[in-house]
Amino acid sequence: MNELPSETRDWLTATGFTVRNEEVWVEALTHGSFNSTAPNARSHGKGADYDADYQRLEFLGDRVLGLSVASWLFGDSTGQEGKLSQRLNALVSGATCARIARSIGTSDHIRLGKQAREDGGADSDNILGDVMEALLGASFVENGYDITRDCVYRLWAGQLDGDAGKSKHPKSALQEWAAGNKRAMPEYAIIERSGPDHAARFTVEVSIHSVGAAKATATSKSEAEKLAARAFLEEFG
Template sequence: MSTIDPATAEWLGKLGFKVSNDAPWVEALTHGSFHHGANGTGGSDYQRLEFLGDRVLGLSVASWLYKAGNSPEGKLSQRLNALVSGATCAEIAREIGLQDHIRLGKQAREDGGANSDNILGDVMEALIGASFVEHGYEATRDVVYRLWATELSGDVGKAKHPKSALQEWCAGNRRAMPVYEVVDRSGPDHDTRFKVRVSIHNVGAAEAIANSKGAAERLAAETFLEHFG
């Protein structure tokens, strides 16, 4: 059984993640590529803990939003989706230096896996899952609130989603609805880059690139509104 690196255990402790049993934390920080080639021949990766952590994060944030005011369900859902999104998880992961502690295979690391939004977001959720396994919901919720403090108290998710805003712009200006298409896809599976174009008939088009199709569509809609809105 793998043991956690002392420097990583210290880093987790400073964040509020107390390590009692190494196993879930090692698993949470391990990408599937780590168990191939020179690193080993088999073992667990973060996917199961990511699944669990995603639900714990969602419940924690939903509870905070419910208690924070009397916003209607639609507004609550809008903020929740933004606060627990892969992009937000990846942003927080970078802020705490998570990329320095992920266990990646040699090729995945050389391909930039440690800086992939997808991997960073997934491992962030897996750490939340590991905390839940070790210490339960309340202790994990409190760590989430500390790590997400700026986002919870800020404007993340308060503005209308760019794709919804663009649809409303089209309706208000009697234009055809926007059409999104992936015009290019590049990079390895763990760090895929999507180039998306959004176009509106007789108005114009805009393009954007991101680590996921959804994020690229959002950025393309933002760019379109900046140019034509």
Template sequence: MSDWAQTQAWLRDAGFVAKNEALWLEALTHGSVGGAHDYQRLEFLGDRVLGLSIAEWLFETQADAAEGTLAQRLNALVSKHACARVARRIGVSEHVRLGRQARDDGATESDNILGDVMESLLGAQLREAGFDSARDLVRSLWADAVEGDTGRAKHPKSALQEWAAGNRRRPPEYALVDRSGPDHAARFTVRVTVHNVGEAEATASSKQEAETAAAKAFMERHG
């Protein structure tokens, strides 16, 4: 069986249409491979497909939820972390096309890259089968997350902000204290401080995720 035949079989098992070889290989190709085509344009498209699909889904199923609640859940469900979790579940790590250095640097485990590829695959589904097909695929792949607790709990940064205000403290301050690794597998360390209370640090694959983890760590320690 050829490499494309194996990839096509995996894509179809996961629910994708996967007919046009060039389109789907582009969706799986990271910029480290070189050449004219990588997944970034399809990722741009897939990001919008995912956002609209999830927003519509939440609107239909959470009829009594306020706009802020819907937005909180939407942001959690379309985050890179959420996309990467779906990508890992369907086996994207084994099929993403990377340059040797990126692979050696552990890019197959990067939330940013796996999340990007997951979005690019949705973009490819849109291009080949239309929006309804892409939306139905989102509803299949994201069912566990939407039906579960993803985004239901208060965001750690919001919780810390409210905690500080409720305890008559200054607002929390976030500072980037370290950035390491290559661009495709970067690690960010952030420190959050509440004046006259304490601080906490956390490291993640994006600055935003590190801030969230630091806020969570602070609340676990001081909340």
């Protein structure tokens, strides 16, 4: 196992992580592609000298992040489960994790294979998001839940205080409303299409069995569905 470079250790410390066992942090920053080009992998294969990649720590960090954010949302809001779940999903999404990772300069410290780095892996949302979760997993292994939770709150402060997950697409909102009220799922149907192809108008009806229906017209099917869902919620929600 390679040692943690001094500049990476300094970066982790400056970011707010407490590093004691360097091995777990090296693992958190190692992408699977690194082993395909590392000398130890070519010489020994997946043996004792093979550098573990971040996948196991990512799995752990994902759960720690979810619990930390869920706990924050529970203490900060009196919203119902649907609204809390909506915000939670937005705050722990891969895109949000990648945004946090990018903001703290993670790209410079990821261990990638030559081809993956040349292909832009260090700035990939998927890889950055995974590494961010792996770093939280490493923090949990090293320092436990409370310290890692506080690190999440510090790194995610701008996201937690922002609007992530507060707005909702009307179709998603209607589906959640139906599920929360133990109703059938919404059904959408085009009931009229008018005008030439370059200026078509679509009238869509959305209905929920034993509740009712609502209609809307727009220049695209998707927009008509969105407006119909909004109209349904305004009338029946």
